[in-house]
Amino acid sequence: MDERSAKSGEPREAVPKGRGAFALDGASQRARAAIKAAWWTAAGGVTRALAQPTRGEAKVRFEPQGPPVSAARLRRAYLAAFDKDAADVAAGLYPPAQDGLGDPAEAFRQALDVIADARAVDQRRRRGDGVEVREEPGTEAYPNYYRQNFHYQSGGWFTDASARRYEAQVEALFSGAAGAMRRRALSLLARHWRGQDQRGLKVVDLACGSGAFLADLATAFPRAAIAGLDLSRAYLAAARSRSGRGGVQANAERLPFADASLDAVTCVYLFHELPPRVRPVVAAEIARVLKPGGVLAFADSVQPIDEPDLSRLLEAFPAYFHEPYYSTYAQADLPALFGAAGLSVAGQDQAFLTKALLLEKPW
Numbered sequence: 001m002d003e004r005s006a007k008s009g010e011p012r013e014a015v016p017k018g019r020g021a022f023a024l025d026g027a028s029q030r031a032r033a034a035i036k037a038a039w040w041t042a043a044g045g046v047t048r049a050l051a052q053p054t055r056g057e058a059k060v061r062f063e064p065q066g067p068p069v070s071a072a073r074l075r076r077a078y079l080a081a082f083d084k085d086a087a088d089v090a091a092g093l094y095p096p097a098q099d100g101l102g103d104p105a106e107a108f109r110q111a112l113d114v115i116a117d118a119r120a121v122d123q124r125r126r127r128g129d130g131v132e133v134r135e136e137p138g139t140e141a142y143p144n145y146y147r148q149n150f151h152y153q154s155g156g157w158f159t160d161a162s163a164r165r166y167e168a169q170v171e172a173l174f175s176g177a178a179g180a181m182r183r184r185a186l187s188l189l190a191r192h193w194r195g196q197d198q199r200g201l202k203v204v205d206l207a208c209g210s211g212a213f214l215a216d217l218a219t220a221f222p223r224a225a226i227a228g229l230d231l232s233r234a235y236l237a238a239a240r241s242r243s244g245r246g247g248v249q250a251n252a253e254r255l256p257f258a259d260a261s262l263d264a265v266t267c268v269y270l271f272h273e274l275p276p277r278v279r280p281v282v283a284a285e286i287a288r289v290l291k292p293g294g295v296l297a298f299a300d301s302v303q304p305i306d307e308p309d310l311s312r313l314l315e316a317f318p319a320y321f322h323e324p325y326y327s328t329y330a331q332a333d334l335p336a337l338f339g340a341a342g343l344s345v346a347g348q349d350q351a352f353l354t355k356a357l358l359l360e361k362p363w
């Protein structure tokens with residue numbers, strides 16, 4: 001097949017700049033992202049004002065090693081995430097996202113819910129209590145590392161209320177940039193598959209959570225067979241309803257799929273929540289279920305090596321948001337981790353506080 005576009009003579013990898021209908025889509029994506037960013041910046045500001053996590057009596061003792069973060073540098077990185085997202089939409093890589101404030105009443109309800117829960121989160125933070133969920137009956141069947149209130153969130157991964165609230169909490173934390181950051185992984189996958197017939201492609205979004213990225217995948221690849229997988233029953237139910245796609249409740253350490261059965265696995269924000277001994281197990285499972293030539297589209301937090309200027313922020317994250325495995329993730333050599341499982345880096349990208357990798361299983 002000719003690797004160059006007949007009109008422009010550009011390599012196929014070089015995605016053309018937005019024009020025509022796609023340019024309008026890009027403009028619409030940008031406009032909706034601006035509204036979403038303003039909304040979640042305000043909601044996040046109210047939760048922080050109520051909780052004042054850095055003031056008063058608290059168990060948190062944060063002694064930063066990294067240099068102070070420049071507000072201008074942070075703002076540039078934040079805005080660049082929206083620029084990249086809108087540019088990809090304008091280039092026709094994927095359609096405008098459906099994660100804006102489509103229903104103002106619902107957005108209002110979500111923001112109020114996050115704000116109402118902020119005090120409970122802060123009390124857990126001040127007590128340093130990240131394992132409250134272990135008191136809940138029914139959680140014994142899950143791995144111990146999983147039975148925690150990650151981010152100090154109410155209900156951990158175990159309740160319907162937590163699953164309903166999660167996406168709004170993440171957007172409030174990242175001032176509305178979470179969707180744009182996650183879509184760096186979508187961008188890598190869409191570039192990789194550009195021009196390819198999607199029918200028959202099988203994709204699993206591993207640790208799909210409440211389904212924000214699963215919904216992006218379903219919108220971008222409507223003809224592919226796409227499903228979510230998560231260990232949380234409650235989060236899977238939310239993911240099904242958000243994305244309209246099926247979901248499997250399973251542990252990522254033992255994937256219920258045959259060897260070489262999937263064209264792609266996507267995995268967003270899971271690895272920083274896994275203990276170091278579990279990461280290679282999950283990486284090996286992903287490699288096992290991918291077909292030869294199949295890819296993992298991975299996204300997770302940037303590491304200090306990617307953003308030395310923002311390293312103090314990355315240090316603060318586990319101190320204030322119960323992330324028991326984040327500090328080992330921050331130092332992990334991801335290409336080596338996946339390389340040991342047989343996957344090699346075929347692409348990478350970054351936006352604000354998220355990095356994305358495309359990892360390929362050899363033919």
Ligand SMILES: C[S@@+](CC[C@H](N)C(=O)[O-])C[C@H]1O[C@@H](n2cnc3c(N)ncnc32)[C@H](O)[C@@H]1O
Pocket residue numbers: 146157182206207208209210211212213229230231232235250251252253267268269270273
């Ligand atoms: C931080 S959330 C990320 C969710 C989603 N991918 C996103 O982009 O927001 C982590 C998710 O990983 C799931 N998870 C954690 N450990 C898991 C495991 N061993 N197997 C399957 N899912 C797991 C949790 O239930 C939770 O939904």
